[in-house]
Amino acid sequence: MTATDTQFAQHLSTQRKSAEEREAVLANPGFGNFFTDHTAIVDFRVDESGVGGWHDARLEPYGPIALDPAAAVLHYGQEIFEGMKAYRHADGSVWTFRADANAARLNRSAARLALPQLPEELFLESLRQLVSADSDWIPSGDGESLYLRPFMIATEAFLGVRPAREVSYRVIASPAGNYFGGEVKPVDIWVSRNYARAGRGGTGAAKAGGNYASSLAAQLEAEAHGCKQVLFLDQFNDNAVEELGGMNVFFVFRDGSLVTPALSGTILEGVTRSSIIQLGRDRGLQVSERKITLDEWRDGVASGDITEVFACGTAAVITPIGQLRDGDDFIGSAGAPAGEVTMSIRSQLLGIQTGVVEDTHGWLTRLV
Numbered sequence: 001m002t003a004t005d006t007q008f009a010q011h012l013s014t015q016r017k018s019a020e021e022r023e024a025v026l027a028n029p030g031f032g033n034f035f036t037d038h039t040a041i042v043d044f045r046v047d048e049s050g051v052g053g054w055h056d057a058r059l060e061p062y063g064p065i066a067l068d069p070a071a072a073v074l075h076y077g078q079e080i081f082e083g084m085k086a087y088r089h090a091d092g093s094v095w096t097f098r099a100d101a102n103a104a105r106l107n108r109s110a111a112r113l114a115l116p117q118l119p120e121e122l123f124l125e126s127l128r129q130l131v132s133a134d135s136d137w138i139p140s141g142d143g144e145s146l147y148l149r150p151f152m153i154a155t156e157a158f159l160g161v162r163p164a165r166e167v168s169y170r171v172i173a174s175p176a177g178n179y180f181g182g183e184v185k186p187v188d189i190w191v192s193r194n195y196a197r198a199g200r201g202g203t204g205a206a207k208a209g210g211n212y213a214s215s216l217a218a219q220l221e222a223e224a225h226g227c228k229q230v231l232f233l234d235q236f237n238d239n240a241v242e243e244l245g246g247m248n249v250f251f252v253f254r255d256g257s258l259v260t261p262a263l264s265g266t267i268l269e270g271v272t273r274s275s276i277i278q279l280g281r282d283r284g285l286q287v288s289e290r291k292i293t294l295d296e297w298r299d300g301v302a303s304g305d306i307t308e309v310f311a312c313g314t315a316a317v318i319t320p321i322g323q324l325r326d327g328d329d330f331i332g333s334a335g336a337p338a339g340e341v342t343m344s345i346r347s348q349l350l351g352i353q354t355g356v357v358e359d360t361h362g363w364l365t366r367l368v
């Protein structure tokens with residue numbers, strides 16, 4: 001198969017969920033609990049002459065993956081993923097947001113994890129194919145969407161340590177309600193002092209499953225302290241704020257300016273983060289990507305210079321941060337209401353995604 005051959009064979013399910021079962025799921029999808037009837041797959045192989053290529057693009061019924069127990073992904077974690085959403089607009093059409101940015105990031109992650117580059121047209125077509133086959137699964141309630149999870153795994157059965165010569169790229173889809181459930185409530189955040197998610201030269205800027213595996217112990221610690229999420233710091237750099245386990249962070253200052261930690265190689269470059277930077281500038285706000293330390297956060301909240309703090313990512317879009325807990329030290333107050341700027345940017349972004357606010361940047365791609 002050549003890079004531009006994006007024909008997907010259609011091995012469609014003969015056991016689709018009934019309309020009744022589907023409606024029951026869509027009535028309360030939550031996040032990541034239920035999956036649609038199909039999965040899109042493209043496999044990759046390096047042949048004897050050392051030339052790699054993608055082959056056998058297809059749609060298959062959703063179901064377990066048969067993997068050799070020696071598959072490299074099971075031993076050395078050679079895996080990357082993406083997260084994006086498909087939204088149904090009022091006219092019935094289905095759109096996704098900044099898919100080109102996700103395609104580019106998948107390939108940056110692939111380069112870091114020594115996985116093959118996936119042509120952007122194949123990436124886009126895989127989303128189109130899956131969403132077309134399973135378009136009945138897109139919930140249309142307020143803030144609801146079909147979450148798309150493209151991922152790439154090393155499937156070669158080989159225990160030597162080198163990049164796998166057989167790889168599988170797949171997409172699954174999961175109807176999504178509101179990430180943290182119902183209303184937009186500020187979440188309390190735990191500062192991780194015992195664990196880091198990324199180090200200099202590591203994989204922090206790649207969307208790799210291993211980063212999430214290494215964040216779970218910190219997540220447990222957060223939960224033991226009554227917090228939903230973890231903030232990771234660069235503790236070698238004056239306690240510079242990095243990001244949450246799966247979301248970037250923004251600060252709103254009293255003068256209206258926005259600050260988000262600069263990309264340093266240890267922070268994941270969120271598509272939501274880039275979009276908020278652009279929307280902030282569109283509003284005439286000063287937006288800086290710079291180092292911001294825990295001390296500046298603490299002092300800024302105390303003096304009133306920092307008025308709002310929020311987290312952002314595809315799954316939850318924008319979530320206000322309530323209280324930050326650093327051991328026995330607290331920053332901000334629990335139960336503070338969501339900030340005005342936070343909620344205004346959130347509704348603008350969601351509005352663009354759901355087709356009720358004009359998409360002046362050409363960020364939407366029609367899937368169906």
Ligand SMILES: *Cc1c(COP(=O)(O)O)cnc(C)c1O
Nearest residue numbers: 246247248268270271272313314
């Ligand atoms: C996916 C992810 C984000 C958010 O990225 P979006 O493209 O906005 O969804 C932030 N941090 C980490 C570690 C992530 O994996």
